[in-house]
Amino acid sequence: MVGGRWFDGMGSAGSIFWLQYAYAPPVFRKVAESVPPISLTQILPSQCLVCHAWPARPLCDECAARFRADVPRCDSCAEPISAGIIRCGACLTDPPPLDRCIAALSYEWPWWLYIRRFKFQHDLGLAATLSQLLLAAPGARDLLGRADCVLPIPSSAKRLEERGYNPALLIARAVAPNHCRMDVLERPVDHPPQRSLKRAERLHNVRGAFAINAKRASDLNGKRVVLVDDVMTTGATLHEAARVLRRAGAAAVAALVLARD
Ligand SMILES: [Zn+2]
Ligand SMILES: [Zn+2]
Numbered sequence: 001m002v003g004g005r006w007f008d009g010m011g012s013a014g015s016i017f018w019l020q021y022a023y024a025p026p027v028f029r030k031v032a033e034s035v036p037p038i039s040l041t042q043i044l045p046s047q048c049l050v051c052h053a054w055p056a057r058p059l060c061d062e063c064a065a066r067f068r069a070d071v072p073r074c075d076s077c078a079e080p081i082s083a084g085i086i087r088c089g090a091c092l093t094d095p096p097p098l099d100r101c102i103a104a105l106s107y108e109w110p111w112w113l114y115i116r117r118f119k120f121q122h123d124l125g126l127a128a129t130l131s132q133l134l135l136a137a138p139g140a141r142d143l144l145g146r147a148d149c150v151l152p153i154p155s156s157a158k159r160l161e162e163r164g165y166n167p168a169l170l171i172a173r174a175v176a177p178n179h180c181r182m183d184v185l186e187r188p189v190d191h192p193p194q195r196s197l198k199r200a201e202r203l204h205n206v207r208g209a210f211a212i213n214a215k216r217a218s219d220l221n222g223k224r225v226v227l228v229d230d231v232m233t234t235g236a237t238l239h240e241a242a243r244v245l246r247r248a249g250a251a252a253v254a255a256l257v258l259a260r261d
Pocket of ligand 2: 074075076077078079087088089090091092
């Protein structure tokens, strides 16, 4: 397990950070979550995960240009739609609780490779690559520029203990270092991971998953909030979080996600 983590992460030199992080006692992990990750991938030579060019960043410029396409997407749910259309029929019929939803990528090759390594193989050095892809999504910088606070979708305490970090927090902090808050939205209940459920079960699974920190509730009054998550599938998780934030007084709630499945 120990060796596996080390070698699994060697594709990105940022995994050296994970070594320090993985063996730290919980109290130090909490401290580590409160400071920006050390992205050694920006300093040391690495290998492109797609074309295996070496030395390069984990995503070389050629592969980024080749695979990143600005797909027209629905403003409310980020599903691909025809160019020139703002909202899909489903969102016009039944508007979701998000004022805006932006997805940077489709959850397909090669992007799932990056996201899986980042989420499940502890390759924390990829946070820099993925956050740059998120910032390059049309409208992402504008949305962040207008936000009063940027909230990562929180992990439950149990999930945080298992994984050791919250991928959404690392991305949110990288794209909005001055507005990212991790003390507002909480996830007190540990539900099964959404990916383990059928689509119909996901909606029910996240009911009641989120709460607002009572000491911070007044911070949301009249504020424009941007939620950040890694992968959006049905939108059930983001929608549940948005409903909780609106009930707490947020004036507007939008979402920024790395990839739309
Ligand atoms: Zn490449
Ligand atoms: Zn839509």
